[in-house]
Amino acid sequence: MGPAVGPAKQVAGEPHAVDRLATLLAEDLTAVDAIIHDYMTSPVGVIPNLAAHLIDAGGKRIRPLITLASARLLGGGGDGPRKLAAAVEFIHSATLLHDDVVDLSSMRRGKKAANVVWGNSASVLVGDFLFARSFNLMVETGDIQVLDILARAASVIAEGEVMQLAAANDADTTRERYMEIVVAKTAALFAAAAKAGAVAAGRAGPEASALETYGRELGLAFQLVDDALDYGGLSATMGKNAGDDFREGKVTLPVIFARDAGDESERGFWRRAMGGERTDDDFYRAQALLKRHNAISRTLDAARTHATAANEALKLLPANAYRDALADLPTFVVERGF
Amino acid sequence: MGPAVGPAKQVAGEPHAVDRLATLLAEDLTAVDAIIHDYMTSPVGVIPNLAAHLIDAGGKRIRPLITLASARLLGGGGDGPRKLAAAVEFIHSATLLHDDVVDLSSMRRGKKAANVVWGNSASVLVGDFLFARSFNLMVETGDIQVLDILARAASVIAEGEVMQLAAANDADTTRERYMEIVVAKTAALFAAAAKAGAVAAGRAGPEASALETYGRELGLAFQLVDDALDYGGLSATMGKNAGDDFREGKVTLPVIFARDAGDESERGFWRRAMGGERTDDDFYRAQALLKRHNAISRTLDAARTHATAANEALKLLPANAYRDALADLPTFVVERGF
Numbered sequence: 001m002g003p004a005v006g007p008a009k010q011v012a013g014e015p016h017a018v019d020r021l022a023t024l025l026a027e028d029l030t031a032v033d034a035i036i037h038d039y040m041t042s043p044v045g046v047i048p049n050l051a052a053h054l055i056d057a058g059g060k061r062i063r064p065l066i067t068l069a070s071a072r073l074l075g076g077g078g079d080g081p082r083k084l085a086a087a088v089e090f091i092h093s094a095t096l097l098h099d100d101v102v103d104l105s106s107m108r109r110g111k112k113a114a115n116v117v118w119g120n121s122a123s124v125l126v127g128d129f130l131f132a133r134s135f136n137l138m139v140e141t142g143d144i145q146v147l148d149i150l151a152r153a154a155s156v157i158a159e160g161e162v163m164q165l166a167a168a169n170d171a172d173t174t175r176e177r178y179m180e181i182v183v184a185k186t187a188a189l190f191a192a193a194a195k196a197g198a199v200a201a202g203r204a205g206p207e208a209s210a211l212e213t214y215g216r217e218l219g220l221a222f223q224l225v226d227d228a229l230d231y232g233g234l235s236a237t238m239g240k241n242a243g244d245d246f247r248e249g250k251v252t253l254p255v256i257f258a259r260d261a262g263d264e265s266e267r268g269f270w271r272r273a274m275g276g277e278r279t280d281d282d283f284y285r286a287q288a289l290l291k292r293h294n295a296i297s298r299t300l301d302a303a304r305t306h307a308t309a310a311n312e313a314l315k316l317l318p319a320n321a322y323r324d325a326l327a328d329l330p331t332f333v334v335e336r337g338f
Numbered sequence: 339m340g341p342a343v344g345p346a347k348q349v350a351g352e353p354h355a356v357d358r359l360a361t362l363l364a365e366d367l368t369a370v371d372a373i374i375h376d377y378m379t380s381p382v383g384v385i386p387n388l389a390a391h392l393i394d395a396g397g398k399r400i401r402p403l404i405t406l407a408s409a410r411l412l413g414g415g416g417d418g419p420r421k422l423a424a425a426v427e428f429i430h431s432a433t434l435l436h437d438d439v440v441d442l443s444s445m446r447r448g449k450k451a452a453n454v455v456w457g458n459s460a461s462v463l464v465g466d467f468l469f470a471r472s473f474n475l476m477v478e479t480g481d482i483q484v485l486d487i488l489a490r491a492a493s494v495i496a497e498g499e500v501m502q503l504a505a506a507n508d509a510d511t512t513r514e515r516y517m518e519i520v521v522a523k524t525a526a527l528f529a530a531a532a533k534a535g536a537v538a539a540g541r542a543g544p545e546a547s548a549l550e551t552y553g554r555e556l557g558l559a560f561q562l563v564d565d566a567l568d569y570g571g572l573s574a575t576m577g578k579n580a581g582d583d584f585r586e587g588k589v590t591l592p593v594i595f596a597r598d599a600g601d602e603s604e605r606g607f608w609r610r611a612m613g614g615e616r617t618d619d620d621f622y623r624a625q626a627l628l629k630r631h632n633a634i635s636r637t638l639d640a641a642r643t644h645a646t647a648a649n650e651a652l653k654l655l656p657a658n659a660y661r662d663a664l665a666d667l668p669t670f671v672v673e674r675g676f
Contacts, residue, residue, distance in 0.1 A: 131496075
């Protein structure tokens with residue numbers, strides 16, 4: 001799963017796109033946070049404690065904001081979109097908890113990962129709880145179409161995660177296979193979050209499809225930038241999680257570009273490094289090879305293409321403040337990589 | 339979660355209660371198995387392979403049989419109950435996969451557990467997939483009431499699992515706390531399986547409540563017997579998983595009975611053994627103490643009380659072959675302990 005949105009490069013004093021969206025939807029977002037906290041309550045103390053550790057750690061709520069904006073953009077009112085937005089955040093949170101167990105992660109959102117504090121078992125089971133709660137929330141909307149959208153997304157996400165697991169340490173992973181994984185593990189939830197908002201507003205037709213496309217393309221841009229940032233981005237200053245993908249043997253697009261452009265000896269390096277054991281020195285060699293073949297800028301170019309497609313899709317929708325705010329997100333997401 | 343139903347003590351040549359139910363519902367059960375295999379299909383090979391390893395390993399399908407029988411008993415026809423029955427089995431299967439990761443189990447249904455063959459990560463993620471697929475199936479029935487029942491059960495199960503995790507190695511676990519765990523981790527799905535069948539048959543009123551009670555009481559009996567069998571049952575011949583609860587520091591009803599009836603030195607043993615490290619010799623001492631205090635027969639007596647309550651609840655329902663078959667299950671479940 002894509003991690004939370006990190007800090008953007010931005011003009012001093014200008015709020016970034018996610019903050020602008022959050023300001024526009026401030027009342028909704030407060031209500032969504034109340035629903036989230038209400039639904040993660042349990043007499044079993046580990047559950048709210050572990051869930052709050054993750055959920056209150058400063059995630060940007062980008063997915064629920066997309067659901068809310070999609071619904072409001074199309075005139076959808078009432079409590080339904082708020083419950084859906086909370087459900088979307090729960091699905092995302094459950095996936096993060098399970099991801100961190102699978103990846104043996106030690107950090108998440110700048111804090112110790114929940115699996116480090118409470119153990120893998122608790123993370124697995126509280127993830128299950130949050131996932132179930134997301135369905136409780138969807139059921140409360142009484143909207144079977146929306147349940148269909150998010151339940152399908154949940155299957156696809158799990159498939160993507162298994163695909164990624166199976167591809168780990170496979171140095172020969174193709175670009176096509178990589179994109180298949182990204183569509184499933186990351187873009188599917190962005191797409192469903194946007195589409196569900198439209199359907200909750202009673203607009204299941206072309207508007208829902210346009211928003212689905214917007215979400216999918218935005219999600220793809222998001223993940224590609226994330227993968228570039230894992231090697232330090234263009235500036236190659238190291239973010240807090242940089243190197244995770246390399247350490248875990250995940251063959252992402254920057255690696256694929258560098259590998260395919262490399263000579264025999266470089267391909268040998270990638271085969272050994274991605275397929276087997278990796279040292280810290282290997283990571284610096286990998287960064288150097290990415291630089292030699294412009295692999296980071298090529299990845300960011302690919303992300304920009306998806307960001308443009310996201311904005312294209314929005315043109316089919318009525319122009320209003322919500323559409324404008326959604327239109328700022330793709331650029332923001334791509335700018336993170338610089 | 340409760341494991342699959344084991345072999346019953348039975349009169350030679352007489353089919354046992356689950357087999358009789360399976361025979362009565364043979365056509366439905368074949369259809370349910372086809373749905374299960376259809377919905378566990380995925381182009382990601384690990385998913386069907388891992389899922390089949392568990393699902394085709396000879397589980398008795400007791401929960402889906404309860405859903406089917408509940409629906410048919412009330413005249414519910416068509417494909418809906420079959421999809422629901424498959425959904426119930428998926429929820430159960432997902433829970434088993436995650437349980438085995440949490441408990442570090444090495445065996446399941448007489449085979450290596452999936453986590454041993456494919457690793458913990460694959461078991462977590464394929465569990466997530468099956469859980470999501472259960473919701474896809476429920477959505478296909480288009481019945482929001484049924485979704486509500488099973489989504490609530492899923493939350494309660496996860497809560498029960500976390501509760502059990504938190505109580506592990508707590509030698510002072512009370513009988514009340516133990517029953518709370520069992521109601522949540524095991525009985526909730528039996529109850530939901532039965533109630534969902536009734537609701538799918540369009541009988542959401544008193545019949546659904548009666549079947550919910552039947553399921554809950556049957557589930558309680560089932561788990562209590564299972565806990566007795568984990569110490570060898572009354573005959574103290576060791577089943578294949580005997581000793582697991584002791585090894586995992588799970589304070590179950592037999593232990594609670596023996597501990598509370600024991601003298602100071604015995605309570606000291608339980609405190610040390612359940613609270614800390616345990617040896618094989620400790621297990622034999624535990625068995626001896628259970629015997630001294632009739633803890634196994636007292637546990638089976640408690641199970642029998644729940645089995646009787648299950649049968650009582652059935653009396654509110656129309657008498658027919660399905661009701662008769664359901665009425666045989668509680669006795670069968672309790673007889674496993676002898």
